[in-house]
Amino acid sequence: MKLLFLFILLLIAIEFQAQTNPGIGLVSIGFDDKTKLEFYESEMDNEPTEVLEFFLDSTISSLSIRNLNTQHKWLNPEVLWLDYHEFTFRCVSKTEDCFEIIVDNETGKSMWLKKSELTLFSTWETYLMRMFGIERLKSNPQKIRIGPSENSAEIKYEGTDCFIVKRMKDDWIEIMTPDYCDEDYTDSNTPLKSGWIKWRNGNELLINYFTTS
Template sequence: MKILLVNLLLLLTTNLWSQTELGLGLVSINLNDKTVLHFYKNITDKAPSKTIEFFNDKTINSWNIKELDKQKNWLKPEVLWLDYSSFIFRCVVNKEGWFQVITNQENGERYWLKNSKMTTFNTWENYLKGMFGVKRLPTNHQKIRSSPTDNSAEIKYQGEDCFGVKSMKGDWIEIYTADYCDESYTDNKTPLKRGWIRWKRGNELLIEYFTTS
């Protein structure tokens, strides 16, 4: 039941955005009620093209973005889950104190964001290692392999997908059944000690990931 709830709460990001460029990794915003972010079309611009400000919204007991309905016209990041202070962009370029991030996952629009104490960059590998869990997309019936190749032996697995990530090798991730993926979460009958699945093919994301339980 909890895994199903996570699927619903994740705002469908991994399904909606799977065709957008994956980039180098992800930039997480370390936000609070005083966070102000400036987005520039070019790093040489003196004035930002877009600005968002956070505030303490007592009506929802959470930090919120000023004029959020208006900002949503262009602001469609990888994750925007304010209840959990989760605000994340895919990063396309990381250079000289700047990140070029995808601010609109629907059309691929990009802006530049300054690297600061408010920003944290993670490679896809480190990001996925930090997730509560991952699962294979139901629309992509890939098998679990013994090594990161399509012609390696298949590992037979029965039960729902509920995997942690150990490592990454190119388009593949090494997975295992995490300790919390017991019978109270899924109907796992054959816990997985080690196996490999593709996490992407080109810019197509082949997994769903869950930030929390």
């Protein structure tokens, strides 16, 4: 059961693109089978450069995006998980009427999207605090510390990473082990009550996050 739970988490892990600007936060999109999203090269443009249209695909009994294979040539957002209504972009900047969002996390290309009842902006702190769980990148291991500083003492933790975010301070996040990550999953009899790790180093993000179980 422990291995199955871990496998499910890994399947839905969001792998960050290391060198793409994290921006000032994230923009999540609400959508249904009639949603149409228009993306502009400039905030001042009158005609969109790209358009996404959602529809109910009867062949899979689920929502989908028209010509999705073609759209993927320019569309590689932070999260695109239609079955769970997860569609999220990193936000570079925002004005009174628009968001500048990163539409391709590999290239860092940004476009503009008008604010509407479908768009929800969140800071990274607010967004990460809503996540089901986070883990440190195995490719860039870091120590858990008692405070938000490289000079703080290390906390010895030998369990599997299964944390939630309590708060953020600059490039650091305070983490803890939630109740649903019990000792059978974490391989530890001492769940973490409080510790600090870095969630980013410049443009490089140092964690994976999981939107749901």
